[in-house]
Amino acid sequence: MEIGAYSFGDSQLNADGSLRSTTEAIQNLFAAIKHADDVGLDYFGVGEHHTTTMPASSPGAMIAAAAAATTQIKLGSAASIIGTDDPVRIFQQFATADAISGGGRVEITAGRGSSVETFPLFGHSLEEYDDLYAQKLELLMTINDSETENVTWSGTVRPSLDDLAVVPRPASGKLPIWLATGGNASSSARAGQLGLPVSYGIIGGAPHRFAPLTELYRRSGAAAGHKPEALKVSVGALGFVAPTKAEALERFYPGWHNLNVEMGRLRGWPAPDKRAYLAQADAPGAYYVGSPDEVAERIAHLHGYLGHMRHFLQMDIGGIPQEQLLESITLLATEVKPRVERLLAQK
Amino acid sequence: MDIGAQEHVATRGTIGILGAGRVGTAIARLAIAAGYQVKIATSKPAADNALIIEIVTPGAEAVNAHEAAEADIVVVAVPLHKYKSVGAETLAGKTVIDAMNYWSVTDGDIADFEVDERTSSEVVAAHLAESKLVKSFNHIGYHEMEPDALPFSTADRRALAVAGDHQGAKDQVAAFIDALGFDVVDAGALAAGKNYEPGTDVFNGRFSAEELYAKLHGNLISA
Numbered sequence: 001m002e003i004g005a006y007s008f009g010d011s012q013l014n015a016d017g018s019l020r021s022t023t024e025a026i027q028n029l030f031a032a033i034k035h036a037d038d039v040g041l042d043y044f045g046v047g048e049h050h051t052t053t054m055p056a057s058s059p060g061a062m063i064a065a066a067a068a069a070t071t072q073i074k075l076g077s078a079a080s081i082i083g084t085d086d087p088v089r090i091f092q093q094f095a096t097a098d099a100i101s102g103g104g105r106v107e108i109t110a111g112r113g114s115s116v117e118t119f120p121l122f123g124h125s126l127e128e129y130d131d132l133y134a135q136k137l138e139l140l141m142t143i144n145d146s147e148t149e150n151v152t153w154s155g156t157v158r159p160s161l162d163d164l165a166v167v168p169r170p171a172s173g174k175l176p177i178w179l180a181t182g183g184n185a186s187s188s189a190r191a192g193q194l195g196l197p198v199s200y201g202i203i204g205g206a207p208h209r210f211a212p213l214t215e216l217y218r219r220s221g222a223a224a225g226h227k228p229e230a231l232k233v234s235v236g237a238l239g240f241v242a243p244t245k246a247e248a249l250e251r252f253y254p255g256w257h258n259l260n261v262e263m264g265r266l267r268g269w270p271a272p273d274k275r276a277y278l279a280q281a282d283a284p285g286a287y288y289v290g291s292p293d294e295v296a297e298r299i300a301h302l303h304g305y306l307g308h309m310r311h312f313l314q315m316d317i318g319g320i321p322q323e324q325l326l327e328s329i330t331l332l333a334t335e336v337k338p339r340v341e342r343l344l345a346q347k
Numbered sequence: 348m349d350i351g352a353q354e355h356v357a358t359r360g361t362i363g364i365l366g367a368g369r370v371g372t373a374i375a376r377l378a379i380a381a382g383y384q385v386k387i388a389t390s391k392p393a394a395d396n397a398l399i400i401e402i403v404t405p406g407a408e409a410v411n412a413h414e415a416a417e418a419d420i421v422v423v424a425v426p427l428h429k430y431k432s433v434g435a436e437t438l439a440g441k442t443v444i445d446a447m448n449y450w451s452v453t454d455g456d457i458a459d460f461e462v463d464e465r466t467s468s469e470v471v472a473a474h475l476a477e478s479k480l481v482k483s484f485n486h487i488g489y490h491e492m493e494p495d496a497l498p499f500s501t502a503d504r505r506a507l508a509v510a511g512d513h514q515g516a517k518d519q520v521a522a523f524i525d526a527l528g529f530d531v532v533d534a535g536a537l538a539a540g541k542n543y544e545p546g547t548d549v550f551n552g553r554f555s556a557e558e559l560y561a562k563l564h565g566n567l568i569s570a
């Protein structure tokens with residue numbers, strides 16, 4: 001099982017609660033990825049997010065920089081919002097980062113995004129939401145699956161490509177392309193039909209309730225003739241690791257609170273409730289907050305339901321101090337991962 | 348969870364659900380557990396959804412939209428910006444539950460819902476002009492529906508609000524919600540649904556019937 005992290009960037013807070021710079025947030029994220037590589041984490045996912053509190057807007061740029069500064073960690077977007085971006089450009093940026101990484105460490109995760117902020121930002125119409133997503137995913141796969149540099153594609157949401165070169169090619173011929181979904185059944189079926197690995201973003205509720213979706217995914221994939229090895233599942237969720245559960249709960253809470261206050265303002269949610277936080281942080285809730293033993297136990301337990309091959313956590317939200325983030329990353333790599341492996345080997 | 352025993356199968360009615368997304372499938376599983384016959388449709392042909400329904404809502408039947416519309420109660424749980432793609436003629440005369448919300452963060456600004464002060468359900472009701480619309484299930488997260496459902500008369504059972512202009516339809520929906528595992532609080536006319544739209548205290552909060560009643564009717568007085 002691969003253990004990883006993902007981040008949308010996390011602007012730090014001053015003592016008076018005001019936001020520090022987005023520049024610093026990007027520098028912190030870069031440092032966190034290098035640190036994750038040093039301590040042996042398997043995967044780091046980046047953005048895409050476009051707010052002052054979470055400014056990791058450009059996964060391609062960050063991953064290219066990280067590819068040059070790391071040696072073993074896999075790097076991916078989490079996720080690239082493809083409906084409002086150009087798949088040709090995304091592919092070129094990630095193939096470039098792949099070359100810099102030495103080859104084989106860079107992945108794309110294609111998603112819809114949980115809000116619509118990229119539509120006004122990049123000048124797209126929400127009326128085309130479904131078409132933009134479907135066609136751009138198809139274009140991205142067409143480029144990736146192309147046997148040669150030259151690609152031909154036509155659609156309505158973007159100018160056609162008539163035998164045009166899209167370079168560079170990835171070192172190993174293709175990049176892994178994952179499909180991100182938040183739990184809509186038809187997205188799982190679609191990922192299976194396309195034979196793409198699927199990445200579940202689980203932000204609330206009991207993660208083991210995703211079991212029918214993974215079954216749907218695998219059966220849809222098998223029905224479309226895809227091999228079981230191609231049908232991989234990963235899970236991204238909120239979480240935090242500290243030496244003890246009490247410390248983990250205490251460290252993660254202020255950031256969780258801040259994030260929920262901000263989201264509540266935008267989305268009309270009520271004031272965040274600490275009881276809800278504590279409930280989600282206990283099995284079978286959605287947050288993987290605890291000591292290495294507890295987090296490992298919960299990941300292994302979920303594996304019994306989903307059979308996932310990668311579990312990665314978003315730890316830096318709402319201005320979590322950088323040193324606490326780095327410690328959580330260290331514990332994930334050096335304490336949680338070996339425990340998960342031991343637990344899975346016992347099964 | 349074991350709500351509604353098998354002997355209800357013959358006595359409960361048929362529920363049609365438009366939308367096999369997060370909300371539609373969660374309501375479907377609860378309705379099946381409560382002994383209803385459940386028919387689910389999307390904008391796609393039934394056959395496209397057969398595997399989804401078999402695995403995600405076992406016991407329900409994948410149908411075409413017009414067949415789902417023949418049920419005793421029809422739940423509309425499609426993305427709000429697609430509300431006009433729901434066929435109004437097929438739902439004429441029906442009791443219809445509007446589970447949809449206008450959430451500009453995820454829906455973007457939709458002109459139809461920005462022009463005046465009407466609630467999203469009143470706009471939907473203008474489209475489904477011949478149906479008896481009841482606004483409900485809007486203020487509970489899809490992932491909370493199954494864990495929070497409890498048998499009748501359990502202490503502190505979570506309550507859901509209903510709002511509508513047709514008392515008979517509201518009673519019918521109230522009985523359905525109760526069978527699924529929630530208490531019911533009558534919020535008043537369809538327009539009173541504004542008291543549990545996004546941005547209100549009630550939206551996404553978890554309340555017992557007594558608490559919800561106080562919230563809704565307190566809001567009405569101060570409004």
Ligand SMILES: NC(=O)c1ccc[n+]([C@@H]2O[C@H](COP(=O)([O-])OP(=O)(O)OC[C@H]3O[C@@H](n4cnc5c(N)ncnc54)[C@H](OP(=O)(O)O)[C@@H]3O)[C@@H](O)[C@H]2O)c1
Pocket residue numbers: 184186365366367368369370371388389390391412424425426427429432433434446447448449450484485486487488489490
């Ligand atoms: N998520 C929540 O926790 C929650 C809670 C309460 C209320 N709500 C509200 O409930 C509504 C649905 O949300 P969701 O999260 O369930 O959405 P979702 O997961 O995106 O699912 C929407 C479903 O509607 C189907 N659909 C689209 N057009 C249709 C049509 N004309 N007839 C029948 N089916 C159609 C879609 O399938 P095809 O596109 O394949 O047709 C899909 O199965 C939204 O308005 C939301 O605001 C959400």
